[in-house]
Amino acid sequence: MKPLCFVLMPFGRKPEGAGRIIDFDAVYSQIIAPGVEAAGMEPIRADQEEIGGSIHKPMFERLMLCDYAIADVTGANPNVYYELGIRHALRPRSTVIIFAENTTLPFDIAAQRGAPYHLDDKGGLTDPEGDRAMIARKLRSAHENLHDDSPLFQMIDGMPRLEVDHAKTDIFRDHVAIAEKYKTALADARKAGVEAVLAVAADPGLADLRNVEAGVIVDLLLSFRAVGTREGCEEMIALHARMPKELQQARLVREQLGFALNRVGRSEEAERVLLDVIKEFGQSSETNGLLGRVYKDLWEMAKGEGRSMEARGYLKRAIAAYRAGFEADWRDAYPGINAVTLMEMQATPDPAQKDLLPVVRYAALQRVRGDEAGVGNYWDQATLLELAVLARDIDAAEEAASAALSVVREPWQPATTARNLRLIREMREGRGEDAAWIAEIEGALHEAETRLKGAAS
Numbered sequence: 001m002k003p004l005c006f007v008l009m010p011f012g013r014k015p016e017g018a019g020r021i022i023d024f025d026a027v028y029s030q031i032i033a034p035g036v037e038a039a040g041m042e043p044i045r046a047d048q049e050e051i052g053g054s055i056h057k058p059m060f061e062r063l064m065l066c067d068y069a070i071a072d073v074t075g076a077n078p079n080v081y082y083e084l085g086i087r088h089a090l091r092p093r094s095t096v097i098i099f100a101e102n103t104t105l106p107f108d109i110a111a112q113r114g115a116p117y118h119l120d121d122k123g124g125l126t127d128p129e130g131d132r133a134m135i136a137r138k139l140r141s142a143h144e145n146l147h148d149d150s151p152l153f154q155m156i157d158g159m160p161r162l163e164v165d166h167a168k169t170d171i172f173r174d175h176v177a178i179a180e181k182y183k184t185a186l187a188d189a190r191k192a193g194v195e196a197v198l199a200v201a202a203d204p205g206l207a208d209l210r211n212v213e214a215g216v217i218v219d220l221l222l223s224f225r226a227v228g229t230r231e232g233c234e235e236m237i238a239l240h241a242r243m244p245k246e247l248q249q250a251r252l253v254r255e256q257l258g259f260a261l262n263r264v265g266r267s268e269e270a271e272r273v274l275l276d277v278i279k280e281f282g283q284s285s286e287t288n289g290l291l292g293r294v295y296k297d298l299w300e301m302a303k304g305e306g307r308s309m310e311a312r313g314y315l316k317r318a319i320a321a322y323r324a325g326f327e328a329d330w331r332d333a334y335p336g337i338n339a340v341t342l343m344e345m346q347a348t349p350d351p352a353q354k355d356l357l358p359v360v361r362y363a364a365l366q367r368v369r370g371d372e373a374g375v376g377n378y379w380d381q382a383t384l385l386e387l388a389v390l391a392r393d394i395d396a397a398e399e400a401a402s403a404a405l406s407v408v409r410e411p412w413q414p415a416t417t418a419r420n421l422r423l424i425r426e427m428r429e430g431r432g433e434d435a436a437w438i439a440e441i442e443g444a445l446h447e448a449e450t451r452l453k454g455a456a457s
Contacts, residue, residue, distance in 0.1 A: 005041040005139065006062045007032055008083045009072035013367070015331065016075045016100060020123035021366065024072070030128045031117055032070060032098075035135025039143075041068060046083065063087050067094060068139060073114070074100040088150040095149055096138045113149070122369065178205065182216045186223045194227040198235065209242050214250075217243060221256055228412035236260035251281055255290055262294045270294050285332035288325025292318050292338055299345075300423075318342055319350070326360070333367065336360035337383045341420055344390060345427055353390075361387050378408050382417045385441070389424055394437050401441045411452035418445035 009032070010024045028045060036043040044062060063069070063086050071084045087095050097114035099105065105114070115138055117131040125131070142149070182200065189196035200206075201220060209217055221239055224232040240248060240257045247253055254277050262270035274291040281287070295318035302311035319342045325335030340357055343350035364383040368376035381404035388397035408414055425438040 002040060002042040003067035005036045005043050005068040005070060006066035007043055007045045007070050008080050010075060010077045014075050020119060020121065022074065022100060022123040030125055031131040032135060035132040038132060038136035039139035041139060064090050068142060069095045071097050073097060074103050092148040092150050094142045096142055179213045179216050183219055186219050190223050190226045194229050194232050197223045197227055210244055214247050217247060225256060228410055230264060233260040233263040251277060255287055258290050262297060267294050267298055283324050283328040285325045285329040285335050288321050288328065289335040292321035292335060295321055315342060315345060331363055333360050333363040333383045336363060337386050340390060341386055344424055357387060357390065378404055378413050386420055389421060389438055397441060401444060405448050408448050411449045414445035414448040418442045
């Protein structure tokens, strides 16, 4: 039976002190996980950051019961430091510290014997093979070394040593295996559609969510979102009602509840949920982006029903919500592109649009440039597409549309972009402008939507 190695590290793409944007998921998949496996161990990655930083029982169990641990302290992530502190308090040895080359470490940890991995000035891995070997070597050394690596155990005589009941360790291993089983099943189910996700959700092991890891519950929640149907949103709401109280209060979970409520037409409840999140946690690109979508949908509904004055009010609220989200995090182009697009929808386009457009474009380009393939994900290219349409740059719009269609994965993605382009086109046609070229791009997006729906059925 392989020893378990718990990996403490950030998730997703994060900025780092040297000015780089680091894709920590790539760091995990390309150097940490294979390095752990090369050392003859099984990697387990922390998933609590995705839930909003909440520390639950499984996190403490993993910190306490995993034989080995790796902590990537790049970027001074507070969750990682908190977890590393707990690990050092519980385990005298078998914890390896790594960080991106040229990372400035805080004084309290600078004296610890960590090892750097190698990135270029954009945050891309430059020596994955060497870094994998370094991690494997460090873990093997930790296995063979009988000296303490925890500063607490190094400095304080008589620190009590943790004695773990083997029965508890065996139960823990079973829980880890079960969690991995569900995550694998959900990854496959998302590709097949809502019925497949429902089949996983109906597993007897998920009947009482009090006995299920938080990461599995959140994965199920996001799987229902990923299928992109009204039924999936209804299931998200029902799943939230069954969650343990502490998980219901997590930021990510509340944001997803707001998203689902809005998609099934319960906009007032969605607004209340999202405003409460902003009141508790502050403005953010994610929460404000979801709130902006609530107001955007209400604007479209009021406009379609001829309630023009009411529609004007919702439009202004949508712009304000999206703009606040973009200003909370300039690196996230999503709320920015929505703000500048909706500015175009006013009777007289907002003059602030001219100032925001290049900033949003820069944010989107930075994400594309940080991608090893130089393409980015669908939303990066969809953002560049909308920006080019707003700037009336036909060549750039067609180029971005081609790139977006080459990386599209879910049918709701091109449908969302086509909807936004339609709004711009209709507004310009209403002003007497020729916008037929926009309709051609809409058609290509709808064709992609139809193709992806057919592939999933």
